[in-house]
Amino acid sequence: MKFQEELKDSIRKALPDLDVVLGWCGSFDPLHATPHFIRREEDIDKLEISPLSVHNLATYLPGLRGKKVGIVVKGCDSRSVVELLQENLINREDITIFGFPCTGVVDQAKIKKALGHAGNVRTCDISDSAIVIQTEDKAHSLTLTQMLADKCRTCRYPDAIISDYFVGDKIGEPAPLETDYAALEAFESLSVPERFGYWLKELDRCIRCYACRSACPLCVCRDHCAAESRDPHWLSQENNVRDKVMFQVIHAYHMAGRCTECGECQRACPVDIPVLMLKQKMNREIRDIFQYEAGVDPEATPPLLSFNMEEENITEKEW
Amino acid sequence: MPVLKGKELRIVGFLCNWCSYGGADTAGVGRFNQPTDLRIIRVPCSGRIDPLFVVKALMNGADGVLVSGCHPRDCHYAEGNFYARRRLEIMQRFLPVLGYEAERFEYTWVSASEGQRWQQVVASFTDQIHKLGPAPKIIGPQAADTLNQMAAAL
Numbered sequence A: 001m002k003f004q005e006e007l008k009d010s011i012r013k014a015l016p017d018l019d020v021v022l023g024w025c026g027s028f029d030p031l032h033a034t035p036h037f038i039r040r041e042e043d044i045d046k047l048e049i050s051p052l053s054v055h056n057l058a059t060y061l062p063g064l065r066g067k068k069v070g071i072v073v074k075g076c077d078s079r080s081v082v083e084l085l086q087e088n089l090i091n092r093e094d095i096t097i098f099g100f101p102c103t104g105v106v107d108q109a110k111i112k113k114a115l116g117h118a119g120n121v122r123t124c125d126i127s128d129s130a131i132v133i134q135t136e137d138k139a140h141s142l143t144l145t146q147m148l149a150d151k152c153r154t155c156r157y158p159d160a161i162i163s164d165y166f167v168g169d170k171i172g173e174p175a176p177l178e179t180d181y182a183a184l185e186a187f188e189s190l191s192v193p194e195r196f197g198y199w200l201k202e203l204d205r206c207i208r209c210y211a212c213r214s215a216c217p218l219c220v221c222r223d224h225c226a227a228e229s230r231d232p233h234w235l236s237q238e239n240n241v242r243d244k245v246m247f248q249v250i251h252a253y254h255m256a257g258r259c260t261e262c263g264e265c266q267r268a269c270p271v272d273i274p275v276l277m278l279k280q281k282m283n284r285e286i287r288d289i290f291q292y293e294a295g296v297d298p299e300a301t302p303p304l305l306s307f308n309m310e311e312e313n314i315t316e317k318e319w
Numbered sequence B: 001m002p003v004l005k006g007k008e009l010r011i012v013g014f015l016c017n018w019c020s021y022g023g024a025d026t027a028g029v030g031r032f033n034q035p036t037d038l039r040i041i042r043v044p045c046s047g048r049i050d051p052l053f054v055v056k057a058l059m060n061g062a063d064g065v066l067v068s069g070c071h072p073r074d075c076h077y078a079e080g081n082f083y084a085r086r087r088l089e090i091m092q093r094f095l096p097v098l099g100y101e102a103e104r105f106e107y108t109w110v111s112a113s114e115g116q117r118w119q120q121v122v123a124s125f126t127d128q129i130h131k132l133g134p135a136p137k138i139i140g141p142q143a144a145d146t147l148n149q150m151a152a153a154l
């Protein structure tokens, strides 16, 4: 990325006053990046920003509260930071935000599907339009826009919403490749039993690893998560699909008016369960009722933490 | 005596202590005839009702869930029902994505003096649930049926 050196310079400047700067670097193979914790000057050179920089590093912020933390953010990640600020879960003065114009990150699930069982990845070259992946026996050339995460295909905030340092030229509001919630709307047009059956089928393979929760920047309850509570006993320890569905409902409801659709829950799921759709449903309803979008204004109050005596868009049932 | 003929369904009602529970009592004292499908759980305030109760009840075998609290501006704790209204409204709109009809759940306001209104709410909600029929079960004796049906549908 063109602005990468500029970004490194900014980090170099800020690092003496910070305990750690969060970014991304290469990992076990050329097709994956991994979160990178920059503590010393020499760590800076390993920083790499690319369409592989998928992780939302804002997830680390609540756990690092009290430390001076720098964080490199994509546009979507910056919304998580804003939401954490809205909820007083982090302190603005402890955080230094590095923004850059994001052109999208890949969805590894889509790549996996396109490659099939590819074995080891030898090289991975990403240009503006293509990803060329050399596996042990074959070169695969994939179109970048097709491999982009769904959230990138509908992205409206490619530039960090808040930042202390911004490198590169801002993109502004791009023309989305897809309309918001098209998949959700298609799902909603299914019959009631089909929808019910869909979740039983999809969630049947959930292994209750709670990676969806761990990856979520707004799941901050740690040992106090409702999933592990015995009193109240929301979920049993039995292996049944009911409790798996129930957990996803808990997660979606606990995110109501907070979720920024960063997609980390779904990305982290080891068995590719489309759990994001439940949060999208919640968000779309909240948008319709309260004209509210989470994580765009640090001063805004989330809708479920406030009320109006007369609610304009809520029509109560007449009996 | 059930007002509606046929098999009873299971409806869970969460009622606030101060208004709606009193309203149900008033209806009882006034000997207003009501369908008997409803099982009442008394809670301190509609603001105490976690909308997840609704889903939990449906998943554990309820066919319908009714929440009732004090009318807006009449909450014993001043604001509980204002928060509740927002939460319950979004949960009602959320239910269809899970594969439950939104009509399986309603929330409303009944004051302690409104015995008549309580009777009307219970009768009309029970009727609404009977029109929908039993909710799909994922636990208990009918669970296997549901799962087989689902498997066949997919």
Ligand code: SF4
Residues within 6 Å of the ligand: A212, A215, A216, A217, A218, A219, A255, A258, A259, A260, A261, A262, A263, A264, A265, A266, A276, A279
């Ligand atoms: S619920 Fe999923 S999409 Fe929403 S903030 Fe959490 S990880 Fe991101």
Ligand code: SF4
Residues within 6 Å of the ligand: A213, A218, A219, A220, A221, A222, A224, A225, A226, A227, A250, A251, A254, A255
């Ligand atoms: S699912 Fe709910 S209780 Fe559990 S960590 Fe997330 S927000 Fe907290």
Ligand code: SF4
Residues within 6 Å of the ligand: A205, A206, A207, A208, A209, A210, A211, A212, A213, A265, A268, A269, A270, A271, A272, A273, A275
């Ligand atoms: S990440 Fe996937 S498998 Fe793990 S608990 Fe969440 S939905 Fe289940």
